[in-house]
Amino acid sequence: MPTVQFFQPHEGRQFDGPLDLNEHLVRHPTATFFMRAGADSREAGIRSGDLLVIDRSLRPGIGSIVIAVRGGELRIERFNRPANDEELELWGVITHFIRDLP
């Protein structure tokens, strides 16, 4: 019995619809959280007021910008230590920041 292959769109991507920014910024919806930068940061040019997109499912690489737990507080840090830093409790990896222009 001959079969015919139809074009099957990918899950989550219907036939051409309007672009959805969520699709671009949020890879893992159940693991993605938003925070706000409270001060200019030395890391990656993050400035006070920026909206941060954080993915908890990712493992950081050297140089990743992360949210870490330090002394009971969540802090923005650059992840550049070897994996044996026992002090470091990782909260999530910052994947994007979004800044409103004046």
Added chain:
Amino acid sequence: MNTVFGLVDCNNFFVSCERAFDPKLEGKPVVVLSSNDGCIVARSNEAKALGIPMGAPVFEWRDHLKQNKVIQISGNHSLYADMSDRVMKTVGEFVDDYEIYSVDEAFLRFGPREGYEKTCRALRATVRRNVGIPVSIGLGPTRTLAKAGATFAKKHPSLEGVLSLVDHPEIDTLLDTFDPGGLWGIGRQYSRLLIGSGIRSARAFRDLPDAWILRHMGSGALRVAMELRGTPCGDHKEPNAHRKSIICSRSHGRPIVTLAELKQAIATHIASAAETLRNEGLRARWLTVFVGLRKQGYGQAYPSGESITIDPSTNDTPELIRAAHVVTERIFVPGASYKKAGVRLSEFGPDDADQLRLFGSVARDPKREAAWRAADGINAEWGTGTIRFAAEGVSRAWRPKAERRSPRYTTSWEELLTVR
């Protein structure tokens, strides 16, 4: 051996949600209060160790809380609903056959040959990392044993959060240490009866003669005993006193395609679920709308659903319809056809409605309640749906007092956590 059941149970769920965003709370005694700050509805392990009971009225325990520097937080139900949703969706990524049982519990079902224990360990690690919530998972040949397994897993850190009681060689020893009052479906009143009769462990209860259990405790308790022996009993319909959810759903003969029709279908389900709720004197705090839909371009229908918290809990039909419609609008996909729709109401207790009444700070509307009673009476006599509710919104005249609520970190742009 047939099906293997699992229970995923979030550890001190509300407290864990707070700790996920405020790590300073780790290691400290923390309690979460009901809306109106009346009662304690969640406790950290440290607070449990201080002897603070579940449901304790805050005013009775004020001094004890103060002396022990217990941190009190007002319930943040938007946060808990969102975190619950994330946990449950993560469960769904690992297990095909699962059933959300309450805001912080889900039952799993595995075939006998699946690597269920390994799956559960991976699931637990992923929920911890991705969502930040610690969970315990029990596995067993019945739901009652799965639940007992989860309780053990929670108590004994060496188990690393997962315990399978499937063919467990030491099951008798384990059940020897288990308080029969802590068994699922054995109420406080039976717990007293058992202790009075010298039955001090779940094992002793399990091994009682059927006739004794039937005579003194009834068929519900016999089902619990049979489940402890490893025989699954029915569709875990619990007696009403322990009822945890009410579900109303229906498949549509003709698929629904418009939002208006879908909302109407949902409103009908809510009306009958709310009637059950009122008949049983319950109020719900958690509402789930679920649908089975078929999208254009996809072959198979797939289930989808979302939940919302109602705070404080209610059994008021228009309020429930309003909440359900918020969810319906959120999940509606234009162009999809809906083969099935339904609602689930859950999280009945410990109920703040009674606390609100107790503390007299919220005036309930007796006229409105009388109207429901009348409507339910007519519906009982003439058939459900004789009196229907126009799905008009009713605005809330009051808001619960919640003085120490944490920010809605995940559901309000205005309340995002600020980090440096």
